[in-house]
Amino acid sequence: xxxxxxxxxxxxxxxxLPATKSMPKEMMPIVNKPLIEYGVEEAIEAGMNGMxxxxxxxxxxxxxxxDKNYELEHQISGTNKEDLLVNIRDIIDSxxxxxxxxxxxxxLGHAILTGRELVGDEPFAVVLADDLCVNPDQGVLSQMVALxxxxxxxxxxxxxxxxxxxxxxxVISGEMIKDDLYRVDDMVEKxxxxxxxxxxxxxxxYILTPDIFELIEQTEPGKGGEIQxxxxxxxxxxxxxxxxxxxxxKRFDCGSVEGYIEATNYCYENxxxxxxxxxxxxx
Ligand code: G1P
Numbered sequence: 001x002x003x004x005x006x007x008x009x010x011x012x013x014x015x016x017l018p019a020t021k022s023m024p025k026e027m028m029p030i031v032n033k034p035l036i037e038y039g040v041e042e043a044i045e046a047g048m049n050g051m052x053x054x055x056x057x058x059x060x061x062x063x064x065x066x067d068k069n070y071e072l073e074h075q076i077s078g079t080n081k082e083d084l085l086v087n088i089r090d091i092i093d094s095x096x097x098x099x100x101x102x103x104x105x106x107x108l109g110h111a112i113l114t115g116r117e118l119v120g121d122e123p124f125a126v127v128l129a130d131d132l133c134v135n136p137d138q139g140v141l142s143q144m145v146a147l148x149x150x151x152x153x154x155x156x157x158x159x160x161x162x163x164x165x166x167x168x169x170x171v172i173s174g175e176m177i178k179d180d181l182y183r184v185d186d187m188v189e190k191x192x193x194x195x196x197x198x199x200x201x202x203x204x205x206y207i208l209t210p211d212i213f214e215l216i217e218q219t220e221p222g223k224g225g226e227i228q229x230x231x232x233x234x235x236x237x238x239x240x241x242x243x244x245x246x247x248x249x250k251r252f253d254c255g256s257v258e259g260y261i262e263a264t265n266y267c268y269e270n271x272x273x274x275x276x277x278x279x280x281x282x283x
Contacts, residue, residue, distance in 0.1 A: 128204025
């Protein structure tokens, strides 16, 4: 039903300088896998096979990652190192990767609009790879796709965050229509302290209906002088319906050093070591 997933990935990742001076932030590894690969896996698990990546200058390693590397593969062919490439080979075989360059950084709304040519006229998902979301039973995108099937409108993922952190996020308020699901009536991008409509913060997972593109086109620059997807979504909510879903699972803010370290420790213990155990048991 939803086949495409858009990854805005043109940002500079300044919070991780100097590491991100020549390496895209999306390629920073969490244990042995780049951040964006976790997002791609989540999209595949949710039934998507079109990965639409909005890149920028200096992001060649990202495009190379989702492609064959004949020289490397030749070198390790027949050795036990081949196992390490099984996962990424499966990803490359099961999904199509398309790319478009965002020439100027004018905000998340602008990045999403840049991806329009890749997405076309169909509902699609958006993943901000900085937000690493894990849930062993069912990934966050897959939970959202199930809701989309029922409600057929745009859906944003939200999480309760401490009041003192609310100003770092897009924030929603709305009426709860069933457990963990809200019909949005207000949305503010990074509200000033003391003016936040709730503590339900938008996390980097969205399902968007294609009319959002027109709405972004009509959206003036907002917070920080940038074109904000939050502002376009508020228009959509007022004209029709936008849902906010308090997802099941953990989320790590890998755009911050603390969140990145937490994600690394969590994935080492709960993903990496478990996959090693499975391999040992198979042998
Ligand atoms: C973006 C969105 C914001 C959202 C956040 C989630 O902000 O604009 O609404 O809450 O992602 O990570 P950014 O973190 O890119 O400034």
